[in-house]
Amino acid sequence: MNKHIQIVPCTKKYFESFRVLNEEWIIKYFKIEEMDRISLNNPKEYILDKGGYIAIALLNDKAVGVCALMKSNYKGYDFELAKMGVSPAAQGMGIGKLLGLHIIKKAKTLGAKRLYLESNRVLGPAINLYKKLGFKEIKGATSPYERSDIQMELNLILPSNDI
Numbered sequence: 001m002n003k004h005i006q007i008v009p010c011t012k013k014y015f016e017s018f019r020v021l022n023e024e025w026i027i028k029y030f031k032i033e034e035m036d037r038i039s040l041n042n043p044k045e046y047i048l049d050k051g052g053y054i055a056i057a058l059l060n061d062k063a064v065g066v067c068a069l070m071k072s073n074y075k076g077y078d079f080e081l082a083k084m085g086v087s088p089a090a091q092g093m094g095i096g097k098l099l100g101l102h103i104i105k106k107a108k109t110l111g112a113k114r115l116y117l118e119s120n121r122v123l124g125p126a127i128n129l130y131k132k133l134g135f136k137e138i139k140g141a142t143s144p145y146e147r148s149d150i151q152m153e154l155n156l157i158l159p160s161n162d163i
Contacts, residue, residue, distance in 0.1 A: 005095060007102045010054035010066070015043050017063035018054060021085040029122060030147040039083065043068075052079070053110070055102050057086070057095045064090035067099040069107055069115075075141070077153065078112035084126070096126070100133045104154065113157050116141075118148040 010018060019040040026032055039046045047054055050071045057065030067084040074080070081103055086095045107115055117135060119126055127150065134154050141151035 004060055005093070005098060006058045007098055008056050008058060010043065010048070010056050012044070014054075014056045014063055014066075017056065018043050018066045018068075018083070021063065021066045021087060022083050024087070025085045026147075029120070033145055033147070035144050039068075039070075051110075053103075053106050054083075055099055055106070057090075057099055059090055059093075059095070065095040065099050067103050069103050069110075072116065074116065077114045077116040079107050079110070079115050081107075081115050081117040081154075091125075096129050097132070100129060104133065104156070108156055113155070115154045115156065117152050118143050118145060118150070119152070120147050120149050 022036070022040050023032065026036060043054060047068050047070055052071050053069040055067050055069075056063050057067075065084075065086040068082045070080045070082050072078060072080045081100070084096060084099060084103075086099075104115070115135075116138070117130060118141075119130065121127060130152050135152035136154070138151050138153050143151065
């Protein structure tokens, strides 16, 4: 089988995949919350039309992974990395890492200086991926999600050596 993985911007064609791939992991570990229903059922209005972006990972032209970059006003963060999900059939192939790197690059092209994300410690592989991508845990953050028990940030601006 040809393992050709491609990351493409989300279009209407992939809205259903975005919803299904996210619902799959959320239902496996948690429950669908109202904020999930809003964003997953209305990705154009809730994410794209507000200046966000959604990436779709295609494996042999089939959507197997998704990740969103949502505009944010939370504590000075420009964007939130959100709604990352990879089909169980495609896990372990590095798709999450490819999506994460793609989203970070996209955030930089949009002028973002800082990203944040929310997750849950039960999602060990996801937390490890976020750490490998450079995210660090932040303390004292609040979340509209019941399931969120960890928030992380990524500074996209490298410190200057100028004094």
